[in-house]
Amino acid sequence: MTNVLRIDSSIKGPASVTHKLTDSILARLGGEVTERDTTTIPLIDGTWIGAAYTPAENRTPEQKATLALSDELIAEIKAADVLVIGMxxxxxxxxxxxxxxxxxxxxxxxxxxxxxxxxxxxxxxxxVIVAYASGGVPLGSAVDLASAYIKQVLAFIGITDVTFVAAEGVAVDESAAVARAEAQIEKLSA
Structure with a gap:
């Protein structure tokens, strides 16, 4: 069975377009799903950096505690065959x-x-399948600073098979934007 990691990142939660699109993508893919809502993940700080750059065998109990969430998030990625990212x-x-x-x-x-x-x-x-939703920023345009960034980050950690499903122009006509994205989802292979 395919292990799928779902990453939601909208502050709108289940009401967001990307959440609805990731629902559709997951229905298309099937598999065992692990869900991760990023809205509760804290920012890294100097303490985190100090812990991350201390060799594992030399970390204090406090440093291990500082990295516990990071360890959990990394384990989720490593266990997954497919990542579905709502972006x-x-x-x-x-x-x-x-x-x-x-x-x-x-x-x-x-x-x-x-x-x-x-x-x-x-x-x-x-x-990786990224559910991209924007009010008016076309995917891959000169003002889309997100798609190249997420591809670069994923490639940096060794993940290069990235597909985008785009709901562009949500602020102009949300129904039409979502319908275009849903048509793209229908073409995804399970």
Missing amino acids: PIYNFGVTGPLKAWIDQICRVGETFRYTDNGPQGLAGPKR
């Missing part, structure tokens, strides 16, 4: 909650390592 566009980029998740999962020695040839991802290969 609404706020002010041309990813949401704050999605950025908090990204910062928690990008960890040296866990999801990437540095080599003489540059960083090497350790979390792939995986399939």
Whole structure:
């Protein structure tokens, strides 16, 4: 059975377009689903950085506690065959909650390592389907700062199979934007 990790990042929760699209994607894919709502993930800070860059065998109990959520999030990724990411566009980029998740999962020695040839991802290969929703920012346009960013972050941790399902123009005509995205979902292979 396929293990699917669902990542929701909209502050609107189940009322968001991306939440509805991820529901449709999951119905299309099937599989065993783990759900992660990023809206409760804290931002990283200096204490977190200190813990992350301390060798595991030298971490204090406090440092281990600091990294416990990060460890859990990384374990979810590693256990998944497919990631389904709900990515609404706020002010041309990813949401704050999605950025908090990204910062928690990008960890040296866990999801990437540095080599003489540059960083090497350790979390792939995986399939990713991103449910992209924007009020008026077209996917891949010059003002879309989110899609290239999420592809770069995922590639950095070793995940390069990324597909986007886009509901563009939600602020103009939400029903039409969602219908276009649903048509894209129908073409996804399970």
